[in-house]
Amino acid sequence: MTHPDRLWRNPCLKWSYDVVIVGGGGHGLATAYYLAREHGITNVAVLEKGWLAGGNMARNTTIIRSNYLMDESAAIYEHAMKLWEGLSDELDYDILFSQRGVLNLAHTLGDVREGVRRVNANRLNGVDAEWLTPDQVKEFCPIVDISPDVRYPVLGATLQPRGGIAKHDHVAWAYARAADRLGVDLVQGCEVTGFVRSGGRVVGVDTNRGPIRAGAVALASAGHSSVLASLAGLRLPIQSHPLQAMVSELLEPVHPCVVMSNHVHVYVSQAHKGELVLGAGIDPFNSYAQRGSVHVVEHQLAAALELFPVFGHAHVLRTWAGIVDTSPDASPIVGPTPVPGLYVNCGWGTGGFKATPASGWVYAHTIAHGEPHALNRPFGLDRFTTGALVDEHGAAAVAH
């Protein structure tokens, strides 16, 4: 009997698929969905060593925005934004996408320069963007302290009105359900332990449940990409770091939008249920363990109270960490690899959740055609050889 709320089957593993996706997170599930939906490739397995969408998809702070500086970044994240805007309808599942606006605060003259530059670039790239004065910041988010007395006063902010948050689990389940219904096998508890090679080509994977043949193998295993790729003899230019986040108790509505501050180093929104969701910078050391250091949490909350005095009586209910794969230019790597039959999608750093629909969309295109779509062509592995980096972090200027 089919349960009325059935999300996915728990299918038997077949011995061969056209495409095996390694990693059942948001990007892997979205890739499977678009492979089936856009390219008619349905003989697909998503192999997940734990539970579906239990990695970074379950651990992010659910912020969605597309106001990136570089043309290449703006194009792919804006593609994601457009997909987000139709996703609840397309997948027939309410992902609770709330376009409440994302503020990026500026606290130094350098921040202001960078913010104005980004607003101008965003507009010319077709991404909605506004520059707000401190008073306009206060109007948009009344709980931000804009007084000149704070350590790093708010000098202005960029606003992307279409930015916001969504419910991460719903996004994962919506993609999973849609992929499942199109025939994709979502296999949990299945860990890839190696790659099956024939000649130089990857033709399958070894798993804890035996070998599986595959026409193409696509990695979508953020937080563990470099480990998996090394099993195929591929050394990725990736460093993995813990990135922590936390929630407060449930609160009456107090925070109307999303506020991010690179300089004071905190980002915060209030989830639909009512908890404050906060994140900050990465733990500086490399690690695959999904836990971080308490001092990072302490800095983060000091920053939060500096910008939002009203949070002073809130409590931290839970902290956790995901593992972000960061590339040398802080941009993702999506495309074919020097190993025939093997594709890689990694290096999204802290931007993975917001990219989910576009990441899956371009990755599916890449796998289906054996070459990248125009949107992810700039994000190939070869750029580290040619030097054609997409350096978003470059915009974070130093102070003189």
Place this chain on the structure above:
Amino acid sequence: MRLPSGGRIDRTTPLTFTVDGVTHTGYRGDTLASAMLANNVLAGPSIHLGRPRGIVAAGVEEPNALVQVGPEPMLPATTVELTDGIEATTLSGRGRLATPNDGYFDKTYAHCDVLVVGGGRAGLAAAVEAGRSGARVFLADEQPELGGSLLSTPDTWEWLDTVVAELASFPETRVLTRATVFGYYDHNYLSIAQRRPGGGRLWHVRAGRVVLATGAHERPLVFAGNDRPGVMLAGAVRTYLNRYAVRPGRRAVVCTNNDSAYATALDLLESGAEVLVADVRDEESALAALVRSAGGEVRAGTTVTGTTGSPWVTSVSLGSETADCDLVAVSGGWNPVVHLHSQAGGTLRYDDATAAFVPDVARQAHVSVGSANGELDPVHPLWTIPAADGSWDTHFVDQQRDATVADVLRATGAGMRSAEHVKRYTTIGTAHDQGKTAGVNTLGVIAEALGAGTPGPTTYRPPYTPVPFALLAGRDRGALLDPARVTPIHAWHVARGAEFENVGQWRRPWYYPLPGETMTEAVLRECRAAREGVGVQDASTLGKIELVGPDAGEFLNRMYTNAFAKLPVGTARYGMMCTADGMVFDDGVVLRLAEDRYLATTTTGNAAAVLDHFEEWLQTEWPDLRVHCTSVTEQWATIAVVGPLSGRVVGALAADLPPKFMAFVDTTVHGVPARVARISFSGELAYEVNVAGWHGLAVWEAVMAAGEEFGITPYGTETMHVLRAEKGYPIVGQDTDGTVTPLDLGMDWIVSKRKSFVGKRSLRRPDTARPDRKQLVGLLPVDPDDLLPEGAQLVAPDTPLDPPVPMLGHVTSSYRSAALGRTFALALLRSGRDRLGQVVHAPLADRTIAAIVTEPVFYDPEGTRRDG
């Protein structure tokens, strides 16, 4: 009701408090919950269903009785010590934030040999044993007094007093009460939240060994209507009876699957209540006889299957029978508090006898003892108790989330197998109590629904119980959030009325407005002074790194794009550094102080990053190089005296002057040992006077006095920026952004072709050698009064403005120039050097500015003014 005698409350100190505006009384020693219970006060209605709810537990695991106390948004009443005048508001799952937190929160860092977590029976025994050995022992307990569950068993209080007294006699033992160990991090590093009057203290403790004596939390039973007020945990009932002398009911049904609840039954009988024990186990407990002999009734093989009453419970169904009651004390067994063990990386195993997850393997130096280690009564697990009508929608698993067995079944029916999925689907375990009473029961329900074994629990994460933001933030707020760095001359700038800008951690004078002057006017005046007379800037914030050792020159050769090994002693050279990808990283002037000694200056904001960069390469790539790097930024005060008259000012104070541009002398200035260098960031004749920080203010004042007759004018960072931009000198981080090579800046001359340096290989990559890269150029707005906004994007003049618009680059710096009598700008422009003389457009939100592309040097391109 309050019993006439007994308990650990101080009946001589009655306290008045209000809940939802109604006044009640309690006693010192009460919790808010025990005082509420004594006054028959309900908790707030449930979050979604609005069902009436009562107090269930006596500790941190309480799911229902959340209150707002003053500005504190959400506290379990079971953890609030009653004080006089408390004004509490019951909550329905959500708190309210309204005011800042002005409490006093601080932090302490400490080490100990043994940290004992939990001051109950097992923890006290461990702490005393460790204390007797002479070890430095910390004992932390979340309650106001030691004893844990012993506080609920009066016959142990004599032993408790003895042990507490012995602990107090150990000089190396420290007892922390009201102190919750909430986080167990790597390398035996634990965090403790201690409640203190008007605030709290965060303890960071590095412990040699850790004893986890954290006790156990009782599990509810899952039957229809198990959330009705009056249904409580049996252990909690015993606590209220014995510790607070509060009897939550007169006619009690005790429903249990283990022996532990018999103690509650006996204590209830002792207090004069009527008791019926419904024991789900078919085989009668050996303790049944005790209950009967005390006047109670015991039924084996019997369980509560439903409740009635509004709002308080008035009867229960026992299968086909009904029993009147006003209290239902339930025990579904106990869960060891394994949170810290798990946070530490320890593994768990499922123990069939107690139907609980118990510590298995420890990964750090810790051991679990007592009930935290699973030393508990065996139970007959009974995860769900069907209702007569077959419904599951009032079988509450997580009362705070209003989540029932029906919700769990919906999740498993949707295809979910993992406890993590069910948690997320049902929200069980995500509330304030983080599933302390709900977690294992949910696993049992999942196992029953799937006909499989009990799945593993969800991950235990810090904090064990909620921790105030303000406690974690501590005193790192306001000015101490990131302590501001100021120069030795700072007070003078403040007195002079300077406006400041934050540059990295530094507060730097931005400009010095005269009364009534705008920023634009002030900056034009300051610029004019530096170009025509003499200006002075406090340049002390520039990073300074001293490099010492026989290989210092070779090391600098490898770090900078240009060469330093052959730089003569007594001279200086401007240098540029790249990251490994060939992009400009930092720049500054390097002085050779001696054969084996250099002083490198860095940009203000990048000083620490440059030192880290040096150390990383030295330590990881070239450990063989004999070089030591030391930051000396704060040892020196640096005064830049700039302008055609600067020589007369410095000459009046200095015993000696450097012989030529980019040379320096060690001499005296104003009688103070000083290093004077001929360095210019403005194109004008200029001297940098460096003295020990201690003398900085005195020498600055001497410079001001000596310059008075020449109208010496102090200037800030804005004027510095204008002056250097007129000369086309880029500022790293403003005119570069991490995607710019030295060649893009037109500085081919600084990139050595002979030696190797960090980033050199990258500069040969196809993309970095592309001819159409963005290059630094100058811009002159067609209207000489139009000021281009910094950050404006540039497009070709005939470009349609339909997104996506192809962009050519952006404006990096833009100013009004006193010397040029007009506006000007610097920009990074695609193929910029091929566009000299062409017009580009900067489309803004409301208009477009046209500008002509020029060389980036606007002023004195021949460099004639450098030598005065």
